[in-house]
Amino acid sequence: MKISVIHGQTHKGNTYRLTHMLLEQLECKKEDISEFYVNGIGLCVGCAQCIYKDENLCPHRNGMLSIIKAMEEADVIIMDSPNYCMGMSGQLKNFCDHLGYRWMSHRPFDMRKKIGVGIATAAGMGAGKTAKAICSQMSWWSVGRTFRLAFALNAADWEEVSEKPMGKLKKKIRKLANKINRSYGRVKPGFKTRALFKMMALMHKNMAWNEIETAHWKDNGWIS
Ligand SMILES: Cc1cc2nc3c(=O)[nH]c(=O)nc-3n(C[C@H](O)[C@H](O)[C@H](O)COP(=O)(O)O)c2cc1C
Numbered sequence: 506m507k508i509s510v511i512h513g514q515t516h517k518g519n520t521y522r523l524t525h526m527l528l529e530q531l532e533c534k535k536e537d538i539s540e541f542y543v544n545g546i547g548l549c550v551g552c553a554q555c556i557y558k559d560e561n562l563c564p565h566r567n568g569m570l571s572i573i574k575a576m577e578e579a580d581v582i583i584m585d586s587p588n589y590c591m592g593m594s595g596q597l598k599n600f601c602d603h604l605g606y607r608w609m610s611h612r613p614f615d616m617r618k619k620i621g622v623g624i625a626t627a628a629g630m631g632a633g634k635t636a637k638a639i640c641s642q643m644s645w646w647s648v649g650r651t652f653r654l655a656f657a658l659n660a661a662d663w664e665e666v667s668e669k670p671m672g673k674l675k676k677k678i679r680k681l682a683n684k685i686n687r688s689y690g691r692v693k694p695g696f697k698t699r700a701l702f703k704m705m706a707l708m709h710k711n712m713a714w715n716e717i718e719t720a721h722w723k724d725n726g727w728i729s
Pocket residue numbers: 514516517518519520521586587588589590591592626627628629630631658
């Protein structure tokens with residue numbers, strides 16, 4: 506199982522810890538895990554060249570290439586972020602913005618057989634909302650099956666988390682790891698992905714608002 510991990514923060518705090526608790530239980534070799542940090546990617550300038558013309562015109566393309574390659578090769582894509590003001594970190598959102606052209610509404614890379622995991626932590630509230638937002642990005646890239654792992658510490662730091670919630674968290678991680686280990690190699694995209702993919706195919710066939718997008722869907726054999 507090949508895993509690509511995209512961290513929405515550079516420090517190794519609560520979120521990094523949670524991600525690694527999951528990684529330890531996934532059936533894969535260490536060398537099959539590639540980890541990336543997205544802080545170094547320049548801020549999206551909104552030129553929209555990636556959508557309208559060619560993603561290689563993006564001024565930050567070089568910073569994206571190795572991550573994109575790893576994601577394409579991965580069976581499981583994990584993205585994590587602490588909850589910052591009820592959402593993912595700005596740097597992770599910026600990374601996602603650089604992949605807007607890969608939404609199913611534009612020119613997706615086929616990720617329907619991949620598993621996505623959105624991981625988030627919060628001091629109090631909003632970890633679930635953040636994990637959901639991360640999974641939503643992956644769903645729009647066409648990732649076939651997504652799982653959320655969210656944890657509210659309700660404590661100032663990890664060492665202060667009491668035994669009961671930590672026990673519950675470990676159980677949750679074990680359950681999720683089992684699901685991923687079982688799903689690996691036999692992912693069937695869910696109803697939402699299938700329906701959206703079909704809808705987007707119809708849109709690109711009948712509306713053809715952007716020639717390069719229609720060509721992309723044709724070249725991949727998704728529309729005739
Ligand atoms: C800028 C900023 C905004 C935050 N906003 C929230 C918030 O809205 N709700 C919350 O419960 N925790 C919030 N937190 C706390 C973090 O989400 C929480 O401590 C998290 O576990 C930190 O993870 P880390 O150790 O990986 O950075 C915020 C922290 C920072 C630095």
